[in-house]
Amino acid sequence: MIRLIAMRELKSLFALPSTWFMLAALQFVFAWFFLARLEAFLEIQPQLAQLANPPGVTITVAAPVFNMAALLLLMLTPMFTMRLIAEERRNQTFALLLSAPLGSRQIVLGKFLGLMIFLSLLIADIPLMLYTLALGTSLDHGMLLGNMLGLLLLTASYVALGLYVSALTVQPLIAAIGALCVLAGLWLADIGAAADDSPWHLISPLNHFQNFNVGLLDSNDAVFFLLFSSFFLLLTMRRLDNNRSYG
């Protein structure tokens, strides 16, 4: 059932022209940024070569590309999550799911999984692009892998939060802006907090991504993402049950 709902989400996404437009535009932005970073790297490369232990191409080109993708996803994910529940409720298609023999758990996980598959496809072309560098130089595979894993976990936390906000309202626009505000708020509070031990650092998903970004695999960060995602998924399930009770 979860797979069925996920596949339906994907089918609907790929049936919409806006999805393809978004994919194309994002691909263009990633490629543009990648080339800009690559150009900058090539310019300073002679100077880097004089250093005793120079930073490689992975940390100077790949890491910033992943970091930018993380920021872009922060702004993009709400556009997709708003469709998941809020738009279905506004179009009254949600009644089909509510009257079908399945529980809130399956609805929420199906929708989460569907969007995760789509966003994974979307971010999968970043490593593809980066691996073209392997033609001319050697890459730090471990760091790339860490970044990809981090980006996936980060996306999962975005989607879970967006899904919850989407379940709170029947207005897709409010769902999108609401999720964006929370995500951007967490990010801004994180970079705004001066103290190193400020709690804002602890609850900001983007902050936990930074370790992955520099190639550091910390189980703390992974656990944070898992907890953050499951917390909001559980809240969404609760919310759907409550919607049935309170109309």
Add this chain to the structure above:
Amino acid sequence: MSILTEVTAEITLSARNLTRRFGKLEVIHGLSLQLKRGEVLGLLGPNGAGKSTTLQMLTGCLVPDSGEIEICGIDLRAKPVAAKSHLGYLPETVPLYRELCVDDYLVFAARLRGMKQTASALAEVKQRCGLEASGKKIISTLSKGYQQRVGIAQAIIHSPSVIVLDEPTVGLDPAQIRDIRTLIKELGKVSSVILSTHLLGEVQSVCDRVEIVQQGRLIYSDTSAHMQRHGKVSGCLISLQNPPPLQELASIAGVSSVESLSAGQFRVLYAENGNPGSVLLSMAENNGWQLTQFTPTQATLEEIYLQITDQSRINP
């Protein structure tokens, strides 16, 4: 034979003492319903009477504040998944994923209800709903009538025991309405169908039983044939080219009242048991009234309906 089927027909849907409030406003007050297999029940009522809310509760989209619902003997609250698998629901707004094609959508609806093999069910339901040629079309490109058909198709594709249709013929043209009504009657032979409507003609043509809802209460419940006889006063329209005075018509045995509609045209009302038609005809011939029209009239369903809802408004 009919008594036998009535006794053996299983109860597919039963709701007891449903209440539902939105905030402080109580919209459904202790409503109870029962539906047997092979029965079409019409839920009739003015706008805002609570028809849709009732149907939403019966399908598990809304949880009632109190009361019990059983579908095929399974408690909807205790075992929602098992109970809902016997259910097909067409909400007021058809729940269509407009970006999908008809086939994909219907297969999704069937799988959602737990069907594994969908090919034959899909072909059959498309044939029943007249969608054979529309399988590959994108739903958003279909006309309103066809979208409504797709909506009905998704509700019946898994051959559920209980089919809930919320205003199924809204927005359709007369030919489509006729087709859909025929379909509903057919469905009502093997499953039980509950439909809400404010069209009295619909009740007359498809429903076996009628429940009238007003302000969240059931105020009338009977077979639709009985409802037509409710408070009936029979009458006829006559046209006479050479009419006698009104009193003369009124004094004919059995006539309860005569009303002059225009020069030479009268509405004659009489009690159900004493039809003065033959007396009237022979008098017209003997006295040279020159009868040109004689049309028996029945109280229309509209009149009966208004009568019932008015009565309950006066003494609730």
